[in-house]
Amino acid sequence: MTIDPILQKLLASVPLLAARPAAEWSVRPLAGMTNQSWRVTAGDRDLVLRAPGASSQRYLSRAQEFHNAAIAAELGIAPALLYADAQTGVTLQPFLADARALAPEDFAAPEIAREIGARLGCLHRSGRAFQGVMQAFPIIDTYLGLAADARLRRLRDRAELIRVALEAHPAALVPSHIDPNPANFLLRADGTLLLIDWEYSAMCDPAWDIAAIVMGGRIDQAAFARGYGALPGESRLWLMRAALHLVAGSWTYAEIAGGNAAPGLDAMLERYLSDLERMLDHPALKRHLAVLG
Template identity: 25%
Template sequence: MEMEDLVQKKLRSIFNDNNIIFDKSRFAGGLTNYNYIMNINGTEYVIRQPGAMTNLMINRKKEKFNEKIAAKLGINSECVYFDEVSGIKISLFIKNSKNIAKVDPCCHKNLKAVSALMKRIHSSGEQLANSFDWTIELDKYERIIQELNGDFFFDYTVLKNQLIDFMEKNIKNTISVPCHNDTVPENFLVGPNGKTYLVDWEYSGMNDPSWDVAAYILESKLNSKAIQYLLLDYYGKFPSLEEILKIKCYMAAQDLLWMVWAMVRHYSGDDFLDYCCFRYERFQKNVNAIRIWPEYSIADMIKNISSTIAF
């Protein structure tokens, strides 16, 4: 059964109404999955249609457990249905909410809200169902690409190993706390009362908190002033040089990891090639820069370059 048909079947079963049609007219965004807002019996819901190959990339049972932790902390939208097998999820839509990417991910008000929410998660003392190790995730995605008979960029293995070796030698002090691990601005929602939520917990797991900080900086394309504000607010003081280097390494690792994730989607038939090239191009630039130039700034890492790269 096609995933779209399965979603409709689930909707009819859950709401006990065989006349429900899976309405995809109100797209709510998503890369890993596709989310749609539907009004069912007067209530608005977010319907998640899982993307291709996500059953191989995400452990839905662990995601469900972690979602419950986020709900207990009061920072997630309410989930009303979660299918651990298919990945189909139905959540209450937070009325009149907007994601921070559309509002302004760089303004001080939103940076402060993001920082506060991340600190609340990281200091919660909760134990998530799993650990998130980007190298393990990367290995998993690589195996899927090999099974799909896909190719990697010509210098992929060399640059990947250079980054891993550099991190092993220079990143010593890490801790393990509850992390979201996909802190893109689109996942932060601001409700009409000003309350901030963090949704989509499929990559969540125990990790170093600077991974979440690095992800928000990278995915929001923060300028230097916004970066400084976020770092000062989150850490309470300007981070040490070692912590700054850790953030830089995590930014490079995220471009590499999500590029390979996108390659899985590309080789499974989705249109992700431009996304692959954009992230790998930036990774190429940054993995060399952080190894050679200690003064290379976080703001410089966000900038992209135009070049031609090949598999």
């Protein structure tokens, strides 16, 4: 088989893969928004090889990612990494042939919503210490420092009241995934649910992961709460959800400006910013700010 030079170099750099001639590996690209991933198979080996995208290397710590992913694997909520290079960000892990990524509509299924809640509750209440701290407005300002336009700057200024409200009543930080979108959940044939892609993981306000779940799909909130346990207050979750629209919008713009040509980014950016504008214009904003004021 013919292998492009970049992939050839990757196959030679990972000891488990380099133990075989590159031509013996069957390689199939996998979908991804920021990273390049391939399913690589040979004999009884069925693996996922990942190389990070150049744009994300500007603001991610791979050492932090791998430390946190290892803890998540110990907790039984993430697959174990077989290889991880903190310098390059290259990883290797088993390909779970019996698993499928969730779609947004899966969040509406009560049994899946309950299990999502249970997985996040297990992580948040584990008492384990992740490396790194994630806060909404500092990371927004990081992304805006990489790339911003006038509309993003205006929205950041309008959202300042949300920053003040959230930071006036800080929550105890817990180990958090940070990006629990449907595609990062793998449902196995036996019903086990795993979380993958721990790139952004850090200690964080638990409201972040929960608000992100609400953004990611039409979650059955009653079933989710049964699995998770006691949730943060309604106003904290509403304001965090507004902040996460700005996080996602500023991240998307920074990725576009950084050369990420993945299809759909422009539409994603417009969706996040339009939704944020609606939330900033919504009468409920004043009420939720008052609750935390």
